[in-house]
Amino acid sequence: MRNFLAFIRRFQVLLIFALMQGVALTFYFTFVHFPRSQYLTTASRISGTILEIRNDITKHFDLSNSNTKLQEENIRLMEEHPMSFIQLDNGLAEINDTVYRQQYAYMPAIVINSTHDKRNNYFTLDIGSEQGVKDGMGVFSSNGVVGVIHNTSKHFSVVKSCLTEDINMDIMVEKTGQFGLLKWNGRDARRGTMSGVSNDTEIKKWAKVVTRGGGGIFPRGISVGKVEKTDVVEGKPLWDITLLFSEDYRSLQRVYVVKNLLLEEQRNLESQNPVDQDQ
Amino acid sequence: MNVIVKIGLRFIALLLLQVLVLNQIEIGFGIQLMAYPLFILLLPVEMGVVVQMAIAFVLGILIDAMSNTYGLHASSLLVVAYLRPAIFKLFAPRDGYDPLMETNIFNMGTMWFLKAFGILIAVHHLWFFMLEMFKLNELLYVLQKTALSVPISFLICILLQYLFIRKRVEK
The missing domain is CATH 2.40.10.350 (Rod shape-determining protein MreC, domain 2)
Known part of the structure; x- marks a missing residue:
């Protein structure tokens, strides 16, 4: 016992170092794959607010670029609007549409913090669970897919972007x-x-x-x-x-969060699949 | 100025500099700038190593929380705090350290700073990038990232000292 105490005293610093190192590395390796709380991410209230202030200052630097993007998207949508089509056939009866049902709803969001140079890059959005964002929802922009919601707090959310190792x-x-x-x-x-x-x-x-x-x-x-x-x-x-x-992804500003209205139905159905025996 | 107030202000300043400015500068080639190891270097000489590690852990975790790295910065800064006493011992001046003197580039001389802080920041960056990649077959890329980032981070640290630390007037 005496020897043990002496050992501890001798390597006290090293042991404390190892302990803290263990805590830090546990955070790192567990959070990358399974987010458990929002406090260590930019979704937390304090860091989210600081980053939002920074974004308020810097967002205007890229204004002309993102305006052009929005304009292009508007043009594309306008072309699909009924007013830009000529009606060729007048005799059709109006049908109350039961063939199509809305499956996806979209929420606009602004990227308030992003990186593109790290091994795993996460984007922070200015909307959170209060606006209806949930973990696992998709995020895309007018040009293409962006990522999946990784973590949410009340007013912010973190997106695991396409620039991460295991986006899959x-x-x-x-x-x-x-x-x-x-x-x-x-x-x-x-x-x-x-x-x-x-x-x-x-x-x-x-x-x-x-x-x-x-x-x-x-x-x-x-x-x-x-x-x-x-x-x-x-x-x-x-x-x-x-x-x-x-x-x-280096100049991403405005994105949309996808909400799948029929997700539960799909999940329910898929959960009835028999599980593979050899897994 | 009171030492604790000074250290506290420096803590906040380096934290904000890292999160709001340096994290956003993305040059390419995998270069990532980190100036906060300077904070650990400038802590008082006689401060206990456990206290230093505790401060390093807190600063690292705070930076992590604002850049979505979940503990990477904390882990690498801990290494710096752990190695600091050994490095200081290795490059100790002939008549020891003056406990009241801050170990900045003006007080200790350029050569001392180059050696001591150079080693610390190189170890810090290497540890950081190795953990970030965590793959042995990307070792070359890790080394490239380290070799390119360390000189620039080092220059920023020198620049910060020239900007914010008042040179002691020689009598």
Whole structure:
């Protein structure tokens, strides 16, 4: 016992160091994968408020750019509006539409803090659970997909962006329909990779890649990027596909949060699937 | 000025500088600027190492909370606080440290600062990027990030001292 106490006294500093290091690393490795509380993220009230003040100051620097983006989007929407179509046939009866039902609702949000240079990049939005944001909702912008809500507080939320290691978003090549998972290797904010596509299929260069809508997070067909090149993975029958993101995450300002109104129905149905025995 | 007030102000200033300015500067090539290890260097010499580590942990966690790194900064700053006494011992001047003197670049000389703080900040950055990547096959990229970021962070730390610490007038 005496020896033990002497040991502790001798290595006191080292032991305290190891203890604190353990706490810090536990935070790090648990939070990246499973967010448990909001207090250590930018979704917390204090840091959220500080970042919002900073954004109030700096958001105007990029104003002309984001105005152009909004204008482009407006033009695109205007083209789809009934007023920009000529009515060709007058004789049709009006139908109370029961064929289509709204599945997705969208909430506008502003990115108040973002990075693009780190290994895992998170964006902070200025809306939170009080506005109806929940963990796991999708986020996209007018140019393409952005990420998934990772953590929310009352008035802020943190998005796990496409620029994180394990984003694993369900995506597919639009024309031909091969699907795979979106990954990011941490180097270039303009390029991601798509994994899990078998190399016996042909992938055209500059083919458009969109979300698949599999997990019920995103509607099908939100742009992700374009196929820039395909390489062979050594020892596996898979393509290593490099994508050029359609959104430039370095100047992201305005985004939309997707709410899937039928998510519960889908989850309920899928939870009835038999579980694989060998897993 | 009272030492505690001074240290407190420096704490807040470096925290805000890191979160609001340096975190937003993204040059590319994986360069990431971190100037807050300077805070640990400038703590009083005779302060206990456990106290230093506690302060380092708090500062690190606060930076983490505002940049979504969940403990990375805290872990790397702890390493700096832990190594500081050893580094100070290694480069101790012939007649020891004056306990009332702050260990900044003017009091200790450029060479001392270059050696002592250079090692601390290099270890800090290396530890940070290694944990951030956490893959051995990306070691080369980690080294590239460290080699590119350390000189710039170091220059910022020197600049901060020239801007905010008053040079002691030689009698």
